[in-house]
Structure formats: structure tokens, C-alpha cells
Amino acid sequence: MDKNMSMTKVVMPEQEPDVRNKNFSEVALGYTKEMAMEEARRCLNCKHKPCMDGCPVNVPIPGFIEKVAEGDFDAAYEIITSENALPAICGRVCPQENQCEGKCVRGIKGEPVAIGRLERFVADHHMANAMPVDVKIEKNGKRVAVVGSGPAGITCAGELIKKGYDVTVFEALHKAGGVLSYGIPEFRLPKDLVAKEIETVEKLGVDIETNVIVGRSVTIDELMEQGYEAVFVGSGAGLPRFLNIPGENLLGVYSANEFLTRVNLMKAYRFPEMPTPIKVGKKVAVVGAGNVAMDAARTAKRLGAEEVYIVYRRSEEELPARKEEVHHAKEEGIIFKLLNNPCAIHGEDGWVKGIEVVKQELGEPDASGRRSPKPVEGSNYVIDVDTVVIAIGQSPNPLIRQTTPGLDTQKWGGIIVEEDTMKTSKEGVYAGGDTVTGAATVILAMGAGKKAAKAIDEYLSK
Numbered sequence: 001m002d003k004n005m006s007m008t009k010v011v012m013p014e015q016e017p018d019v020r021n022k023n024f025s026e027v028a029l030g031y032t033k034e035m036a037m038e039e040a041r042r043c044l045n046c047k048h049k050p051c052m053d054g055c056p057v058n059v060p061i062p063g064f065i066e067k068v069a070e071g072d073f074d075a076a077y078e079i080i081t082s083e084n085a086l087p088a089i090c091g092r093v094c095p096q097e098n099q100c101e102g103k104c105v106r107g108i109k110g111e112p113v114a115i116g117r118l119e120r121f122v123a124d125h126h127m128a129n130a131m132p133v134d135v136k137i138e139k140n141g142k143r144v145a146v147v148g149s150g151p152a153g154i155t156c157a158g159e160l161i162k163k164g165y166d167v168t169v170f171e172a173l174h175k176a177g178g179v180l181s182y183g184i185p186e187f188r189l190p191k192d193l194v195a196k197e198i199e200t201v202e203k204l205g206v207d208i209e210t211n212v213i214v215g216r217s218v219t220i221d222e223l224m225e226q227g228y229e230a231v232f233v234g235s236g237a238g239l240p241r242f243l244n245i246p247g248e249n250l251l252g253v254y255s256a257n258e259f260l261t262r263v264n265l266m267k268a269y270r271f272p273e274m275p276t277p278i279k280v281g282k283k284v285a286v287v288g289a290g291n292v293a294m295d296a297a298r299t300a301k302r303l304g305a306e307e308v309y310i311v312y313r314r315s316e317e318e319l320p321a322r323k324e325e326v327h328h329a330k331e332e333g334i335i336f337k338l339l340n341n342p343c344a345i346h347g348e349d350g351w352v353k354g355i356e357v358v359k360q361e362l363g364e365p366d367a368s369g370r371r372s373p374k375p376v377e378g379s380n381y382v383i384d385v386d387t388v389v390i391a392i393g394q395s396p397n398p399l400i401r402q403t404t405p406g407l408d409t410q411k412w413g414g415i416i417v418e419e420d421t422m423k424t425s426k427e428g429v430y431a432g433g434d435t436v437t438g439a440a441t442v443i444l445a446m447g448a449g450k451k452a453a454k455a456i457d458e459y460l461s462k
Helices: 033-040 061-070 073-081 087-093 115-129 151-162 191-203 220-225 256-265 291-302 323-331 399-403 442-460
Strands: 143-147 166-170 207-209 230-233 253-255 283-287 307-312 335-338 340-348 351-365 371-375 381-383 387-390 429-431
Touching: 033 061, 033 115, 061 073, 061 115, 073 087, 073 115, 087 115, 087 191, 087 442, 143 151, 151 166, 151 191, 151 230, 151 442, 191 207, 220 230, 230 442, 253 256, 256 291, 256 387, 283 291, 291 307, 291 323, 291 387, 307 340, 351 387, 429 442
Parallel strands: 143 166, 143 230, 166 207, 230 429, 253 387, 283 307, 283 387, 307 335
Antiparallel strands: 340 351, 351 371, 351 381
16 A cells, blocks of 8 residues: 655645634534545554554554555544544544654654544544444443543543443533533534443443532442442542632633533533523633633634633743644634733623733743743733633642542642552542643543553452
């Protein structure tokens, strides 16, 4: 088979920016069969497989790409799902540029192979064409509880059910999926797709119980008393951080967590077909510049805001969001107010009327390696806005650590685990994902879920 030695990826079709910024349909439209096979032929099938070193769940990347190049998409799907239970999701939201594609040899002199786009294509093709398969799993009679149905929890549950355990997942919200359902907008990750991926795990026998808040409805100790022999905590990082500046309690100020949850779980993305459960003004400021900030800004635009600003205290070089997300935001008309740090939110009659910022200049790198911003004296000015979304990160909810004696946590709330096993200080309790690391990526959470499932199996097989 001839290799495709093009220096650039096969372009993936997208909605036009001025069309998509007014709807919630998916931005990227995916590869056709022909596009996928052409892109797959760019893979050199390196013997040392550097791309796999960048994958937190160890997908056999060259193997699945080889099958795509041959047109054997079913075999490609089997190879991916031998290690990754959520390929349609990962193909869309993984930061491939920092992981698998970041290690790709083709990226040295040109663009890396579009591993994420190929993974997405294979998963979507399977969903559209595959026949249901009955999976026979021999039960071992042991029960495991999983707290949270986000990527860490669902992955851990899927791995354990295949090993014969009876697994129950407890989800605090009314819909499974965690951040996949409440946090990532419809135009980046369609919710029916998330539901299908979760349904695949449920068909294996995983029981998902929604509206159960572990720490309120039931404690971890009570779960152990009910006969669960191990517990995995994958409860995420749902506690928003704020700026602690004057005016944050004004009407029209949201945390990004609340803003995106209302849009996703309360169906504001179907506006104007149904009334939106969130008020968005004509001018919106989103504080922060990570992926969540980009999601919030692009969502506000779609809900009718005429001007949307990203307000960030560092420069473009330090933007923490994926390059693709920044690129899409700019294309859609989001205005970047860089080297500006908010110091107050102004109001009138209880509602937001503006956000006051101080211009910044960059000094020496801080502990994270990014250059520290310093205020420029006397440079304050007010940006005229009527909605403010704070998107500067989240921490784990304190409920579980407050209601679980013997569970050691960091000062900022993250559960402390052994790196190799995800074992906590409490016997039989494991944890992974954002509740351990703070807000991170879907694929890293999945990697933690896999690692914990392996350790739980070893612990219960003794």
C-alpha cells in the first residue's frame, strides 16, 4: 500500500464560522471513508510507536490506523476499544497535540498524523453501522461501587465489569456522564453521542444510579457496610473558584460550571426553540483562557450575545486552552482582551454593568513556568458588559472528604493516592481523575480509572 507523504493532515470539513456561531450543531463534521483512509496512509507505522507513549490509556495507535488504511473499520474499532471505552468522545475532546500527535514522527517536519480525527471516524462509523453483540461475562460474585459517572468513573466501571465484578455507579446529577454531559458544549460533544457511549458500558451490565449524592444520600462507609468490597471515587472537580473581587455577587455573574451546566443539562442549547434557563446579555466577559473559558465564550455567542470578550491576565503565548479551541473562538468572533486582569465588577440596580480591569505586563516565570503578570500602575479601565462568566478553574467538592474518616487529602481538597495504584489512605478505597488532580483532561481521568480498576482487581483477587 502506497504511503501518503503529504506534509499536512487531510482537512476535516467544518461549519462556516458565521453559520456555526449561531447554532449548537457540531462544528467539525468528521471525515468520510475516503478521507480517513487517505489520512491513515500518512502513518509510517514506526517500530518504536512513539505515539503510544503519549496516550494515557495505551491505545495501539499504529495498529488501528493500519486497519483504517486498509478500509477494515470494524477491526480498527476492536483495536481501539481493547484499551479505550469512549473512543467517540476521546476523538473529539482529547488534547492530541500534547499527547499522541505530539509524539508523532510525521510532526517533526510537517503536521502529525490526525490520530484524533481517525479515532473519531472509527467510533462514529461503528455507531452508525455495527450490529448489537451479546457479551457473555462470567461473574465472580464481588461488588464494587463507583462514585461519579464521568470519564474516570465510567472507565473504571467498564474495566471492572469485564473482569466479572458487579458494579454500581452512583451519580449525583439526574443524567450520567459527569463533565461530558454538563460541562462540554453540544457543538463540541453532542449529548446523544455521550449517551450512546455510556449505554455501551451499561449493556455490559454496569448499573448506574442517578440522583445519589455520595456524602449526603449515602457515605462511603455505608456503601462498604452494604457489601461493596471496594469503592472507586471519581467525583470530579465541580466546585468553582472565584476571583474574590468586589461585585462577584451581582446578578449576571456566573461560574463557568453553573453557566455550562444550565446550558447543557437544562437544554439552553435548544434556544430559541425553548426558553433558555440562563440570562445572557448583549455583552459578555469570560474571565480565564482555558478550554472551559473558550467553551463558555463560544456558548454565550450562540445564545445571542453580540460581543463576547475573553479577559486573561497573560499574553497569547501563555493561553492554556487547546490551539484548536482558540482558533475556533477567534474565527467565531470572540474578542481577546489579553494582559488584562479583573479587579472589580460594577453594577446598577443589582445587575452587572461593567468589569474593571488593570493592564498587565509579564515578568519572570512563576512556579508553573509561565511568566508572572504584574499590574501597570494607573492603567485601570472598565469594559462595558452585562454578563460575566468566571472560568478560572474548579476544585473537588468537599463533601466526600468531610464525610469519609481516614481519607487523606491535599490542602486544596484533592484526594491523595498512590500513583501506581490510585489507592487512597483508606482500606479498599481508590480514587482518580479530577478529584485527585484538580481539573484536567478527559483522557487523563480515563487513564486513572483504568489504573484503579487493575489495582482493585488485584486487591480483591488476593
